[in-house]
Amino acid sequence: RSSTYICFSFVNAFPVILLDLLPAKNGEEATMQFLLELVDILTNYVRKTFDRSTKVLDFHHPHQLLEGMEGFNLELSDQPESLEQILVDCRDTLKYGVRTGHPRFFNQLSTGLDIIGLAGEWLTSTANTNMFTYEIAPVFVLMEQLTLKKMREIIGWPSGEGDGIFSPGGAISNMYSVMIARYKYFPEVKTKGMSAAPRLVLFTSEHSHYSIKKAGAALGFGSENVVLLSTDERGRVIPADLEAKILDVKQKGYHPLFVNATAGSTVYGAFDPINEIADICEKYNMWLHVDGAWGGGLLMSRKHRHKFSGVERANSVTWNPHKMMGVPLQCSAILVREKGILAGCNSMCAGYLFQPDKQYDVSYDTGDKAIQCGRHVDIFKFWLMWKAKGTVGFEQHIDKCLDLSQYLYDKIRNREGYEMVFEGVPQHTNVCFWYIPPSLRGMEHNSKEYREKLHKVAPNIKAMMMESGTTMVGYQPQGQKVNFFRMVISNPAALQSDIDFLIDEIERLGRDL
Amino acid sequence: RSSTYICFSFVNAFPVILLDLLPAKNGEEATMQFLLELVDILTNYVRKTFDRSTKVLDFHHPHQLLEGMEGFNLELSDQPESLEQILVDCRDTLKYGVRTGHPRFFNQLSTGLDIIGLAGEWLTSTANTNMFTYEIAPVFVLMEQLTLKKMREIIGWPSGEGDGIFSPGGAISNMYSVMIARYKYFPEVKTKGMSAAPRLVLFTSEHSHYSIKKAGAALGFGSENVVLLSTDERGRVIPADLEAKILDVKQKGYHPLFVNATAGSTVYGAFDPINEIADICEKYNMWLHVDGAWGGGLLMSRKHRHKFSGVERANSVTWNPHKMMGVPLQCSAILVREKGILAGCNSMCAGYLFQPDKQYDVSYDTGDKAIQCGRHVDIFKFWLMWKAKGTVGFEQHIDKCLDLSQYLYDKIRNREGYEMVFEGVPQHTNVCFWYIPPSLRGMEHNSKEYREKLHKVAPNIKAMMMESGTTMVGYQPQGQKVNFFRMVISNPAALQSDIDFLIDEIERLGRDL
Structure with a gap:
């Protein structure tokens, strides 16, 4: 007791x-x-983080x-x-920082301050060890193995078989997927370089995360060999466009290697149609990666996981528990269907670290699978949260956030002064909208003047929000669309009243623009 | 008060x-x-970590x-x-783990548990934010900028000018160096891929860290285009061998791009002769990277920094404060002499994150320089330790560790039953030695039987050490040399009596082998 x-x-x-x-x-x-x-x-800071009478931030240049x-x-x-x-x-460091756990912080895909996750991080830093060998991280290595298996089961791979590793973020996880796709089809690139393969082409949505293009540039494909796919009005890849672009690439004599299907795009929260994309990947013998960095959490929800329909056909999946599932930063997994391919792709067999003549089963040493050497313990906080919440606890959190997002959508879709960036209930918690100040209402939407003025509204409101410190929400342009707000909800502390507050605040700050 | x-x-x-x-x-x-x-x-665990009457670990398979x-x-x-x-x-997670801060834990380059660093990590996880923008990490972004500048000043670049970023470990920092070298000489590879460049070759010591080869494989050069350089008996690159191999590569029509000089090799702790390597790099117009992941700390010591002589001529430097300087994992910096090249190499200008129309000076947003998107706050613990110790505090720690290592060297170099792997005072804290059990003493050193038996001694002693939980030290083979112990000292808690204990323990466990 x-x-x-x-x-x-x-x-x-x-x-x-x-x-x-x-x-x-x-x-x-x-x-x-x-x-x-x-x-x-620290505990005073935690207390204040959840107190709505405190500011989200105290902004200084x-x-x-x-x-x-x-x-x-x-x-x-x-x-x-x-x-x-x-x-x-x-004390000062905390004072001049941003309270990312505040119920009115909506600025990023990662928000909230989970107390169990926090406890997990405090323990992790006290243990201060390294994931590369079982030798010095026995418990954490096993926790990682069991958790990855559980995640693969949830994806739907038979018996949770396969491979995977926690990496320092979704961009690195996506980079892994490109590397192992290349290794699967052109293993000689590992030793001989890109010149040993034909010109290889990667495909990803124009709405996908920029890390796919970044990986293409870093890994020697070249960003021009990352072909962007057209999307429908909701930001979902159009499968026919994928097939047409594959044929085009083949006709040029290049080799179509890899398709990234985004499950939860960064701005619209769109889910690409995985099954239709998987059909095309099978037809053309290509690697299918699903970037569920943001959407992954929805796999835990019986109500929402249908958006991932077909994910079990993917060759690899990125899934960041540090986003929708509220795990403290950093916590990202790359999951792979084929066992052993991560080690095949990355192993260099360093003798000083991965001695084959240890007294324990060295197949538990994970370091040679990684592109890193030393690797931070990202698993414990996640494992501990899973223990404390159970699978059902994550499901409840996901469902609640999606409900809140629908609440926001219902509230503003027909409200005066709002215009939705795309029609229909969002697939994820992303609600994208323009706030139209009274001075702009009734203006011709296609006029240059209107567009220029509207483009400045979100940045102006955002600047005032930050100066007053009351709330934070993101904005950006997208394609031909001028700056709009992108509201996302992953914060377990957020309530309907916080959504109401956000709307009131936007209107208060934007009224006279 | x-x-x-x-x-x-x-x-x-x-x-x-x-x-x-x-x-x-x-x-x-x-x-x-x-x-x-x-x-x-956690505080009970901290207390016990420093208590020599507790075990280093309680081993289980x-x-x-x-x-x-x-x-x-x-x-x-x-x-x-x-x-x-x-x-x-x-409680159980800590119980079955390994006390990496224990005064008798010598197993890794990263050891020790710095109380200020620990406090820094606890605060970092409580703040739970992301380094990609000033917007949500204003204080941490500035701390990173100031600390990187200070590190560049210590390297010796004029006014501390240049570029840099904290990355999730030395392997990734080294990968950055290869990427930016390629971008410097062949910027079109970013868009067009490796086929836009001639066959590019990287050079690194046969004793260097495997991450250079790993980077070569990952980035599309191919591991065969990573040429390993011969070393002298102390594990230092022989400059003449570098020049000969460059000429050989040029004669084949390939392009020599990059040389990695290791400052503190993983096993021997060797420092490559930077000035002589820099002369060759200038002659052939190549990028010079210095991998000071392990050695970097010695830059803080007036007594030992001469081992880095010429480092200011490097184009980039890896330096891991999480190794020799005792900062909790993860904390690694890649430092670059040319300003702006990191962003040039990696930027993709994602509109949703790096909006140009923010109200503050967006040159403080760091995310587009990185190959990551989200990035963990690794700076705060380091900044806080620097505040608490001052530069002089780091210097004292470094000097003390080097002194301890010399104590060990002096103690065993002529002791019965020991043989040094290389002659002379170690350049870093690495002391490499064989323990020869009485049963092997006097045997012919070149006999196959002797070598086979000696090869098993270190693994056997290590297994017994782990079973008894009393201390931990690494071993490995190297080239033609059979398994030997590699002792390294970075633990601030270690005293001469702990070195004495290690020797007694090796002899106790190895006596009857």
Whole structure:
């Protein structure tokens, strides 16, 4: 039975100095005192993060912070600071930052502050180890293995068989998918380089994440060999366009290698039709990757996973628990249907790290599968959240966020001064809309003047939001469409009243534009 | 003035349930109680980590942990666990892990548990934000910028000018160096792929880290186009061999692009002669990268930085504060002499993230320089440690570790039963040696039997060490040399008595082999 009362007392008065801390002899008391003072600062921050009467941020320009705010000096120096000053620095760092867990922070795909996930990260940094070998991360390596298997089961691969690894983010996970596709069809590129293969072409939606193009540039394909696919008005790939572009590429004598189907696009939240794309990939013997970095969480929801229909036919899947599932940054998985291919693609068999003559089963050493050497423990917080919530807890969170997004959609679709960027209920929590200030209402929509004025509305409102610190939401142009707001909901703290607040705030700030 | 007494009391008894935690209404008390119970577990772990009477690890085989140890069940389930069970899981996770901060843990280049660094990580995970834009990480983005500048000043680039970014580890930092070298000489590869360039060749020591070869394979050069350079008996590149191999490559009609000089090799701790390599790079118009992932810390030491002589002539430098400088994992920097080239190489100008029409100076947005999109905040713990220690504090730590390593070297170089893998005082803290059990002493060194038997000694002793949990040190073969121990010292908690303990332990465990 755990205690209901926790108490720490100290004989020594603050400040202690750095050299009093562990590993100093008799450094325990000073260390405990310092850490608990810090925890006091952190728990206060946690408390305030969820308090709607606090601001989301206290905005300052770079030059203001660089000049030093009331004694908060960012410059590094040769001589040590006192521990008392270190704690002040910690307080100031939080003070001038952005509360990404605040119920009214909607600015990014990753929002929220999950308490169990936070606990998991605190433990991870205390354990301070490295995922490359079972030897020094036995428990974490096994947690990763079991969790990846569970994720593959949810994807629908038989018995959860296959391969996978946690990587430092969705862009790297997508890069893995391109690398292993190339290795599958042209393994000699690993040793001989791109000249050993014909000109290889990758296909991805014009709405897809830029990391596919980035991977194409980095891995030596060239960004021109990343062909962008046309989409329908909802931002979903048009399968006929994919097939036409494959044929075009083949006719030129190039080799179509890889298709990325996005499951939850960054701006529209669109889901490409995986089954139809899979048919085409099978027909032309191409690798099918599903980028579910943002959409992946919906696989946990019985109500929404139909949007992933056909995902079990993919060769690889990116899925970022640090987005829709509320796991603290960083937590991204690349999952692969074929077992062993990650190691085949990436192994270099470094003798100093992956000795074959260890006393345990070295197939548990994961490092040689990775493009990294050292690898941060990203699994524990996710594993712990899964334990604490259960699969059902993630499902409830996903369903609640989708419901909230529908609430927002219903609220503004016919509201005066709003125009939706695309028609129909969003597939994910992305609600894209223009706010039209009274001064622009009734103007000819196609006029240059209207478009130029509307283009400035979202940036202006966003700037005022940040200055007043009340809420944050993203905006961007897309193709020919001028700047619009992209509202996304992944924050477990958000309620309908926060959506109402956002709408009121946009109208308050934008009224006189 | 800070309080000297910290006390938390709770009205409710444990267990609270997950749904009682924030963001639940009135969830503050339950949240604080849960977090403080966790902190109690973590601070106990910290205390024990520095206690030499505790074991470094409690070893179990994968199948044992998978079967479940006394109720520690790694499997994930559909239904939630109680928070009380979650805390038990946290305790068990630490119990079956490896204490990488223990004064007798010498197994990896990254060891130790720095209390300030730990505090920095706890704060980082509480802030839970993303480095890609100033918008949501204003303070951290500026800290990164100032710290990178300081590191460039220490390297010796005029006024600390240049570019850089923190990446998820040394392998990725080295990959960046290859990418930007290619972009510098053949920028069209970014759009057109490797076929737009002649056959490009990379050069690196046979003792260098495998990540250079891995980068060559991943980026489309092919591992065969990574030429390994011969080294002297201390593991340092022989410049004449580099020049000969460049000429050979040129004669074949290929293009020599890039040389990696290792500053602190993984096994021997060798420093390649940077100035002589730089002369050759200038002569043949090649990119010079210095991989100081492991050695970088020595730049902070007035006594040891001469080993980096010529580093200011490098085009790029990898430097991992998470190794020799004791910063918690992950913390690695790629530093570049030419300003703007990182963005030139990697930018894709994603409109949804890097809007040009923000209200602040968007040159502070870092995301488009990276191959990642989202990027974990790796800077804060390092910045905080620098504040707390000052430059002089890092210098003292480095000097102390090098002194300890010399202590070990002096102790065993002429001791019965030991043989050094290379002669002379190690350049870094790497001390490489064979332990020769009494049964092998006096045997003919070149006999097959001797070599086979000696090859098994280090793995056997290591297995026994892990079973008894008393200490950990690495071993590996290298080239024609059979398995030997590689001792490295980066742990701030290690004392001479711990070195004595290691030697006694090797002799105790190896005596009867």
